[in-house]
Amino acid sequence: MGFLEWRDDFRIGIPEVDHEHRQLIGLINSLHGRLVGPGQGAGIGEFLGELHAQISAHFALEETVMRSRRYAEFADHKQDHERLLDEIREIMDGYELHGRYDARTLSDALDTWFGEHFRTRDARLHAALATAGD
Amino acid sequence: MSAFRAGLRALFDYADSLLEQAFGARWNPCAQLGALGWLCFWLVAGTGIYLYIFVDTGVTAAYESVESLTHRQWWAGGIMRSLHRYASDAMILLAGVHLLREFAHDRMRGVRWFAWVTGLLLLPLIYACGVTGYWMVWDRLAQYVAQTTTEWLDALPLFAEPLARNFLDASHLSGRFFTLMAYIHIFAPLALLLFMWVHIQRHSGARVNPERGLAIGTLLMLTALSLTWPAMSQPAADLGTVAAVLPLDWFYLAVYPLIDRHGGAAVWLGVLAAGAVLFALPWLPPLRRPLPAVVDLNNCNGCGRCATDCPFGAIEMAPRTDAAAYTQQALVDPDRCVSCGLCVGACPTATPFRRAAALQAGIELPELRAAELRDQVVAIGGGLTVRPRILVFHCEHSAPLPHADASLGIVPLPCIGMLPPSFLDFVLSRGHADGILLAGCRSGECHFRLGDRFTEERIAGLRDPALRERVPRERVGLTWCGTTERRRRLADLGAFRSALLQAPAAVSAPVHGRTAWRLAAQAGVYTVSALLIGTVSCWPNYRQLEPDAAVVKLSFSHAAQRVEACAQLTTAELARLPINMRVRTNCRRDRWPVTVDLVFDGKLLYHGTHLAAGLQNDGPSTIYRRFAVPAGPHALTVRIRDTGRTSGYDYEASRGITLRPGRSFVIDFASAGTGFTFRGSEG
Ligand code: HEM
Ligand code: SF4
Numbered sequence: 131m132g133f134l135e136w137r138d139d140f141r142i143g144i145p146e147v148d149h150e151h152r153q154l155i156g157l158i159n160s161l162h163g164r165l166v167g168p169g170q171g172a173g174i175g176e177f178l179g180e181l182h183a184q185i186s187a188h189f190a191l192e193e194t195v196m197r198s199r200r201y202a203e204f205a206d207h208k209q210d211h212e213r214l215l216d217e218i219r220e221i222m223d224g225y226e227l228h229g230r231y232d233a234r235t236l237s238d239a240l241d242t243w244f245g246e247h248f249r250t251r252d253a254r255l256h257a258a259l260a261t262a263g264d
Numbered sequence: 265m266s267a268f269r270a271g272l273r274a275l276f277d278y279a280d281s282l283l284e285q286a287f288g289a290r291w292n293p294c295a296q297l298g299a300l301g302w303l304c305f306w307l308v309a310g311t312g313i314y315l316y317i318f319v320d321t322g323v324t325a326a327y328e329s330v331e332s333l334t335h336r337q338w339w340a341g342g343i344m345r346s347l348h349r350y351a352s353d354a355m356i357l358l359a360g361v362h363l364l365r366e367f368a369h370d371r372m373r374g375v376r377w378f379a380w381v382t383g384l385l386l387l388p389l390i391y392a393c394g395v396t397g398y399w400m401v402w403d404r405l406a407q408y409v410a411q412t413t414t415e416w417l418d419a420l421p422l423f424a425e426p427l428a429r430n431f432l433d434a435s436h437l438s439g440r441f442f443t444l445m446a447y448i449h450i451f452a453p454l455a456l457l458l459f460m461w462v463h464i465q466r467h468s469g470a471r472v473n474p475e476r477g478l479a480i481g482t483l484l485m486l487t488a489l490s491l492t493w494p495a496m497s498q499p500a501a502d503l504g505t506v507a508a509v510l511p512l513d514w515f516y517l518a519v520y521p522l523i524d525r526h527g528g529a530a531v532w533l534g535v536l537a538a539g540a541v542l543f544a545l546p547w548l549p550p551l552r553r554p555l556p557a558v559v560d561l562n563n564c565n566g567c568g569r570c571a572t573d574c575p576f577g578a579i580e581m582a583p584r585t586d587a588a589a590y591t592q593q594a595l596v597d598p599d600r601c602v603s604c605g606l607c608v609g610a611c612p613t614a615t616p617f618r619r620a621a622a623l624q625a626g627i628e629l630p631e632l633r634a635a636e637l638r639d640q641v642v643a644i645g646g647g648l649t650v651r652p653r654i655l656v657f658h659c660e661h662s663a664p665l666p667h668a669d670a671s672l673g674i675v676p677l678p679c680i681g682m683l684p685p686s687f688l689d690f691v692l693s694r695g696h697a698d699g700i701l702l703a704g705c706r707s708g709e710c711h712f713r714l715g716d717r718f719t720e721e722r723i724a725g726l727r728d729p730a731l732r733e734r735v736p737r738e739r740v741g742l743t744w745c746g747t748t749e750r751r752r753r754l755a756d757l758g759a760f761r762s763a764l765l766q767a768p769a770a771v772s773a774p775v776h777g778r779t780a781w782r783l784a785a786q787a788g789v790y791t792v793s794a795l796l797i798g799t800v801s802c803w804p805n806y807r808q809l810e811p812d813a814a815v816v817k818l819s820f821s822h823a824a825q826r827v828e829a830c831a832q833l834t835t836a837e838l839a840r841l842p843i844n845m846r847v848r849t850n851c852r853r854d855r856w857p858v859t860v861d862l863v864f865d866g867k868l869l870y871h872g873t874h875l876a877a878g879l880q881n882d883g884p885s886t887i888y889r890r891f892a893v894p895a896g897p898h899a900l901t902v903r904i905r906d907t908g909r910t911s912g913y914d915y916e917a918s919r920g921i922t923l924r925p926g927r928s929f930v931i932d933f934a935s936a937g938t939g940f941t942f943r944g945s946e947g
């Protein structure tokens with residue numbers, strides 16, 4: 131349930147990817163704040179839509195970076211991106227269509243949703259690029 | 265013009281429908297004419313290398329070497345020769361149909377001018393290859409080609425001496441000229457290859473290899489044609505003889521009879537006028553041009569998907585021009601953009617799930633923004649009340665749809681490839697419709713080249729951005745139909761509608777025809793093409809000369825007298841000149857024109873005045889004229905005036921001659937010594 135927090139050693143070393151990671155963490159955290167904070171869940175659907183768009187663009191950029199550097203685990207990483215996109219769509223629809231919304235579960239779901247990928251796949255990418263780089 | 269274009273387009277579309285039923289969408293030859301052209305080029309190049317090993321490029325041995333290749337080595341060299349000829353013919357045929365087709369679809373506007381103009385430039389190169397190729401055989405046909413080509417070139421004010429004089433008779437025949445042609449025949453194809461490459465430079469992922477099945481079919485067809493109807497030579501060239509009747513390859517030599525009849529200058533005018541119109545077409549009305557795509561830096565992170573997908577290479581990934589933390593951004597070259605929207609379909613930010621107010625994609629078509637598209641989808645979907653509610657995304661360049669009604673909503677698009685897959689997810693998951701039909705151009709023939717392919721690949725998850733797996737595929741239908749295929753489109757719509765009613769049963773594209781029928785139809789298409797190529801390459805015969813006629817050629821090169829005799833300067837006059845100009849004999853350089861009369865059986869057959877060559881009229885006057893006359897005994901008189909006199913002649917000769925049918929007779933002149941010479945078929 132812990133908050134995602136940006137740490138300097140999350141850096142992949144590719145400024146634009148790092149920049150987006152930081153932005154995304156900020157976005158997820160502010161969503162988190164909205165969900166549990168005062169004013170409870172106003173405009174969550176649209177917020178999710180925005181998150182979905184940003185994360186789609188982020189994955190596209192990260193995949194381009196991986197491709198251009200011939201990252202060995204590209205296929206696995208990309209597959210995880212696709213899974214995440216499917217999942218956020220599930221979360222969005224759950225919220226939008228079925229009113230399935232409980233601040234705490236949604237918040238947890240988002241945390242595991244992105245945090246997990248970030249801590250494993252993106253970290254591995256970071257390690258690989260760091261050793262290959264210099 | 266536009267009615268003609270529309271008619272042609274409809275015609276192509278009917279042909280496409282038939283071919284697609286026979287070959288299937290992937291093998292449809294009409295959709296890959298350019299690629300087939302490349303195949304033929306490689307075939308011609310490969311067989312050409314083989315021929316080059318055996319064929320002598322000297323004028324004396326060429327004919328024999330080709331004959332021996334054709335007959336003694338028919339099982340290899342003969343087939344190679346035939347393939348070389350027929351693949352060259354196929355290339356002209358393909359280029360011609362390809363040209364008409366691009367014209368019919370108006371694929372020459374905006375950036376597309378580049379492919380159009382470079383395509384046109386390919387034509388003279390292909391012709392140069394073909395014409396010099398027929399020259400190489402040095403048979404009667406080659407002789408005709410040599411004579412008419414040089415006469416045609418002589419109509420241009422380029423050469424001091426008529427090139428045609430090289431083929432006046434055996435005594436003028438020059439091996440050097442022949443070898444020059446052999447070189448052109450080798451280098452023109454290299455230039456052609458270079459230009460073919462330039463031709464497709466503005467097309468990303470241009471298709472230069474046809475589908476394998478189609479390539480094999482074409483090869484088999486040409487081989488079968490070569491075996492049943494091998495390419496043969498005419499009798500050996502003989503400059504004293506005129507072949508009265510010749511089997512012309514009309515693919516390459518169609519204008520040659522016109523040159524004979526109307527003269528080289530008229531045919532040049534015709535060809536240049538036609539060329540000028542063709543070259544100008546991309547800039548002739550109607551000229552409406554939609555606005556090019558624009559990038560919004562606030563929404564572009566430089567992922568590069570749009571640049572990958574642009575079919576016209578109009579997007580470049582460039583260094584960032586704003587202060588954002590990214591290194592790259594998309595940059596559209598408005599001169600190359602055709603406003604197809606495929607880039608919008610590729611951009612991950614073009615998703616309708618975003619806040620309506622914030623929906624601004626990284627790249628947009630100003631005339632149909634993603635936000636507008638979303639609004640349309642919501643509005644039109646909201647108007648659907650009767651189930652199954654079908655929302656059709658309709659490509660403006662494809663077959664029409666019935667009118668919209670309570671169960672059919674229509675959203676027009678410049679190309680189906682413009683639609684980001686997230687829109688499908690959006691429409692279906694938010695219940696804006698029960699099913700989505702994507703209605704685009706005929707499969708493999710997207711107006712913008714790649715829209716149908718990209719759409720299918722995105723739906724199949726093979727191309728980014730992929731349609732999410734969670735989207736029920738049975739609710740997404742595809743209908744690819746050419747402009748005239750109204751009935752097929754209705755059928756596809758009907759099938760989709762009934763499939764939706766039974767959903768979740770999958771909707772599968774209707775399969776046309778059975779395999780046996782299709783194979784037979786393909787064989788039929790190949791046979792007709794082979795017959796067309798084989799026939800036009802040697803039929804109908806061209807009658808160059810009436811049965812009992814002969815040819816008289818009047819040709820010489822002669823420097824007339826100078827207009828003024830040289831003046832001898834006196835010593836006093838000389839002294840007045842600057843020291844470096846003191847020459848005692850002062851000559852004006854210009855010469856009189858040469859006037860020639862040819863009197864044939866008492867009648868004036870030719871009378872002409874020929875100016876001296878050179879900027880200062882100081883060179884020789886040249887004449888080259890060819891006359892068809894009845895065979896038999898005749899009385900000839902030739903007269904020349906090469907001074908300023910107004911009556912009488914400076915040289916004159918008369919001769920009684922007997923012309924044999926189909927032979928040629930040459931009247932030449934050299935002022936020094938020999939005077940007039942008469943050579944050829946006498947008695
Ligand atoms: C044998 C000679 C030729 C060959 C081998 C050839 C080949 C090609 C190829 C491979 C393409 C790309 C098709 C694609 O992947 O979308 C193409 C496109 C094109 N060709 Fe040719 N071509 C030839 C002659 C011509 C001629 C004579 C013209 C007439 C002016 C022409 C006009 C065009 C145009 C306008 C396009 C662009 C179509 C578009 O924008 O979608 N080509 N050609
Ligand atoms: S696809 Fe969109 S985000 Fe990616 S580079 Fe192109 S405009 Fe930018």
Ligand code: SF4
Pocket residue numbers: 556557573574575576577578579596600601602603604605606607608
């Ligand atoms: S609209 Fe986009 S994809 Fe189409 S030509 Fe222009 S830049 Fe390329």
Ligand SMILES: [Fe+2]
Pocket residue numbers: 192207211247251252
């Ligand atoms: Fe990632």
Ligand SMILES: [Fe+2]
Pocket residue numbers: 151188192252
């Ligand atoms: Fe990431």
